[in-house]
Amino acid sequence: MEEKLFFNEKIEFTDGLDRTFVKLPEDALFVVDRKLLQVTEELKIFLEGKTVYLFEASEKNKNLLEVENIYDFLLEHHVSQTLVAIGGGVTGDLAGYVAATFKRGIPFNMVPTTLLSMCDSSVGGKCGVNFRGIKNYIGAFRKPEKIIICLDFLKTLEERELKSGLGEILKYGLIGDQQMLKDLSATERDLFHLPMKEYILSGLCIKSELVQADYEDKGKRNALNFGHNVGHAIESVLEGTLTHGEAVALGILAEIYLSTMKLGLDPQADQVVRKIMDKYDLKRTISAEAEKLLEAIKKDKKNDENMRFTLLREIGEPEIKVVVQEEEILEALTVILE
Numbered sequence: 001m002e003e004k005l006f007f008n009e010k011i012e013f014t015d016g017l018d019r020t021f022v023k024l025p026e027d028a029l030f031v032v033d034r035k036l037l038q039v040t041e042e043l044k045i046f047l048e049g050k051t052v053y054l055f056e057a058s059e060k061n062k063n064l065l066e067v068e069n070i071y072d073f074l075l076e077h078h079v080s081q082t083l084v085a086i087g088g089g090v091t092g093d094l095a096g097y098v099a100a101t102f103k104r105g106i107p108f109n110m111v112p113t114t115l116l117s118m119c120d121s122s123v124g125g126k127c128g129v130n131f132r133g134i135k136n137y138i139g140a141f142r143k144p145e146k147i148i149i150c151l152d153f154l155k156t157l158e159e160r161e162l163k164s165g166l167g168e169i170l171k172y173g174l175i176g177d178q179q180m181l182k183d184l185s186a187t188e189r190d191l192f193h194l195p196m197k198e199y200i201l202s203g204l205c206i207k208s209e210l211v212q213a214d215y216e217d218k219g220k221r222n223a224l225n226f227g228h229n230v231g232h233a234i235e236s237v238l239e240g241t242l243t244h245g246e247a248v249a250l251g252i253l254a255e256i257y258l259s260t261m262k263l264g265l266d267p268q269a270d271q272v273v274r275k276i277m278d279k280y281d282l283k284r285t286i287s288a289e290a291e292k293l294l295e296a297i298k299k300d301k302k303n304d305e306n307m308r309f310t311l312l313r314e315i316g317e318p319e320i321k322v323v324v325q326e327e328e329i330l331e332a333l334t335v336i337l338e
């Protein structure tokens with residue numbers, strides 16, 4: 001078993017589900033993605049007799065109503081125990097927000113169970129919920145005291161959810177790990193045989209370093225938003241029909257186009273990304289109205305009177321807060337619209 005401190009983020013890797021569970025506080029209260037009980041017998045057994053709030057993890061349920069339900073659960077059971085989230089990014093974001101706000105903050109641990117949450121959403125302290133159809137509009141910063149990553153959870157993950165994680169991994173390759181991008185482009189391995197631990201570690205390193213430099217996301221951390229201005233708009237407009245990572249991968253294609261247009265990014269970057277997306281069968285186009293996407297981008301919390309994007313000057317060289325005009329966005333959207 002490894003125990004690592006990634007730039008102030010206490011992350012442990014465990015080998016085997018049983019070894020994961022013994023790391024959790026004996027008297028913890030749990031928020032758990034209900035689906036996990038259907039696919040992971042060990043978890044079901046571990047949770048027997050424990051105090052658990054089960055819910056259906058979906059983008060639609062990442063909302064204030066579910067937050068209130070968990071407040072009620074805590075009102076009934078909480079004295080001073082740690083709240084443990086077991087699930088993907090939805091569970092982590094939701095339970096993290098509750099942990100940040102209930103009694104002005106209670107102890108919090110996270111066990112991410114999707115590729116996306118292992119390499120991305122579990123670290124960095126951002127938590128929150130969607131509001132009035134806008135992604136992550138209500139939120140807080142709350143780092144878990146402990147994040148425990150066990151790759152065994154990936155064994156039950158559906159192919160589509162692995163692909164979703166790949167969307168964020170692509171982003172990491174583009175903003176900070178050229179080697180990973182080259183490997184992904186060259187490998188003949190299928191999705192289930194990719195070296196996920198390496199990719200997770202790379203993602204965690206890139207993200208934790210940026211988070212340590214700029215926890216409140218006022219500058220450097222914005223690099224992580226690459227692909228997300230358009231990605232979040234797609235998620236909002238298509239109302240949860242795409243996974244987060246699928247939307248981010250599409251956002252990456254549009255934002256690569258903008259990067260070439262505005263910062264002279266080598267068009268080769270687009271080819272590398274398309275090659276990877278094709279190999280792993282990630283969606284490259286969607287059916288949506290450009291104007292609706294533009295409206296959603298305008299509403300994104302990252303934007304004020306100007307629309308500011310994180311773009312790439314080169315692979316590995318993100319540039320933050322690049323002001324982009326409406327007509328430029330509309331042109332870039334044509335590359336992903338059917």
Ligand SMILES: NC(=O)c1ccc[n+]([C@@H]2O[C@H](COP(=O)([O-])OP(=O)(O)OC[C@H]3O[C@@H](n4cnc5c(N)ncnc54)[C@H](O)[C@@H]3O)[C@@H](O)[C@H]2O)c1
Pocket residue numbers: 033035036039057058059062087088089090091093113114115116117120121122123124125126127135136153154155156157158161164243244245
């Ligand atoms: N806080 C952050 O910094 C941050 C960063 C990136 C993304 N996010 C958020 O993360 C969310 C996406 O996360 P996600 O992709 O993990 O979504 P998710 O939590 O909805 O999980 C995806 C699906 O996988 C299922 N699942 C979870 N673990 C499983 C397992 N081990 N086996 C089988 N099925 C399993 C879930 O039930 C769900 O159907 C989005 O809401 C996004 O906004 C947050």
